[in-house]
Amino acid sequence: MPQNDPDSLEHVAGRVEALHDHFKQSKDKMVGVAGPNPFGDIRHPDERPGEPHPSEHAVNALHSFRDRMHGQFDAAAHLMNSTGGALREAARVLRETEAAAADSITVKDGSLD
Template sequence: MPESDPDSLEQVAGQVEAIHEQFKKTKDGVTGVTGENPFGAIKRPDELEPGEHPSEGMVDALGTLRDGVHKQFDAAAELMTSTGGALRDAARALRETDDAARDSLTVRDGSLQV
């Protein structure tokens, strides 16, 4: 019969939850264009709308990409939090089952042959 190891489950839960923090830190490193636009003029001057900066389209595209990447990082971080919680719940259930079995089992000297 396999042995349950709630302590190992809780250790893994802590490691999974630490991934949550790594996702949050990495997400902060994904930024859009700040300051001067590094792409310079993307459109030719005759293609510009009145008042449009030559590379606004690129800045907007990068902003949309950044927002999408941020959403993916947020979703992954939440998944890690949920996974950690599920592992902790499993560890608690194993402990409760072991405790209940210990309390319910009475072995009298010589009465149980294995």
């Protein structure tokens, strides 16, 4: 007979839900073009003098990438929350099932007579 362990399920649920926070923190660290470039000046593709900033196309591409990645992080965080909730619900159902079974056990060998 398989052994069910609701406490372990709840422990795993907590660990999975913690991933939600990690995804949110990672999302916050992913920014577009902000502040000085750590790799030095990025010149406009036309090599125009006096323009050490990225072109509008590069900025738009980076912002688009950032926005899509933020969507992926949000989806993953939502999935972790849902999975944690499902695990907690499974633990609750196991506890209720075990309690109901304990109340309705029938002894057939006559040892309690």
